[in-house]
Amino acid sequence: MGKQIVIIGAGLAGTTAARELSQRGQSVTLIDPEAGDTYERPPLSKHLFDDSRYHLPYHLEDSELITFVRDRAVSITLAEATPESQTEALFQPGSERLAGTVHLGSGETLDFTHCILATGMEANRPEIPGYPDALPVYNLGEAEWIRDFVAEATDPLNVGVLGSGYLGMEVATAAVAAGHAATVYLRGDEPLRRQLSAPVRRALFEKHKAAGVRFVTDHTDNADIPAGEHTLFVTSVGARPVRIPINGALPTTDEHSADPEGPAPGEVPTFAWDVDEHLATAYPGVWAAGDCAHITSGRFAIDHPWACEPVAESHGKYLAEHILGEDDDLTPRADGSAPSKPEPWSDVPWHWSFQGPEKVFTAGLTSPDAQDTVQRSDPSGTKFQVFHFAGPEPEAALIGVETLNWPPMQAAARRVLGADRPMPTRAQLEDPEFDFKAHSRL
């Protein structure tokens, strides 16, 4: 028996893994109620009020090597958890070993030697007493509902937005850019408090206010949002991983909620699947990728899922290579030397958010509370980068970069962080004469 690879979730991580595996000649089963009709999510929050393309379908089709199962996975049982008599039957001498079984909503089951969890996240849905129709914009159905509503409106809309993370700011700024009014209700006194460092979030706050977005700060009670004021209401207060019980258990950790924005008030935190630097869960034969995975070790371990497109895609590619390469990794070398250790996942994570005309990027490890930073601007002062270091020492390593409205310099940051050579030093970055872009091309 060869590998029986089952991927749960046909979003970016799952689709990428399936495509890469099939391109290498490996058959794979992809489970998703919407398999074949899934799409990229980032355009959804950016194009609700304009005529641009608001979703990008993945062009992946059922084929000889890719089997779509249009169903929902409801649980997983591991082979090692089955009664001993059954387990015996699962071992196939000299071949791949069955690791477990996926149970589907239909009652059908699928055995696997390898399973990739790629179930993404689902939006939190707070109640807004004055706005029973309030909805997040997390999937195509929601985006289409809003676009239809916008298309039918004869007057400019008055849009209310609850939450001031990336998605909330994208919706509000897109509304204003299209000639509507937008009011953002936020918990603290500034937007993007959990996403971006002080210089970047403050610059964006000023730009969004100047563009006409209204902010109601220190908002705590949704019952205070005046009913009847807004013609459309969008909620954006984070999301949580979609989990499937394995041997009856869901992931828990005492340390961190999975949601980078934290649970919405009154909601119990949920947790992603903890994975190591090879994206392996604690369960043999089960990996996790994309938004439902929390990387706990390696260069890019953080305390919540990365939850961004480039990481989901990179995870999918990595797992395809890793799973197909595992036989090489286990085979002793002809010269008798030990097999090589598999490389950990190490692509530089990055994220973009387009908020009306403003374009903000992060690359590598950046923190909203960072103190150990150096800021560099273009001569006009309108575009700038914030360089994050591992500590206060002069020799501390560069670990991440934020970039506002300067796409070529974001590309330079990604090149530098991903390069296999020494990073520029803090002294170099503090020197106005230092050419970071030229350095990135060395």
Ligand SMILES: Cc1cc2nc3c(=O)[nH]c(=O)nc-3n(C[C@H](O)[C@H](O)[C@H](O)COP(=O)(O)OP(=O)(O)OC[C@H]3O[C@@H](n4cnc5c(N)ncnc54)[C@H](O)[C@@H]3O)c2cc1C
């Ligand atoms: C509105 C919006 C805007 C965004 N904008 C940006 C951006 O500007 N930049 C950026 O970097 N990132 C952005 N993101 C984040 C990015 O889209 C995600 O990080 C990425 O889609 C994660 O991919 P994924 O494959 O892990 O999950 P998803 O793409 O969410 O796919 C998960 C899939 O799993 C399926 N699934 C769930 N449960 C089950 C089950 N039990 N059985 C079978 N299938 C199941 C779902 O149907 C879904 O198709 C945005 C996200 C949203 C929602």
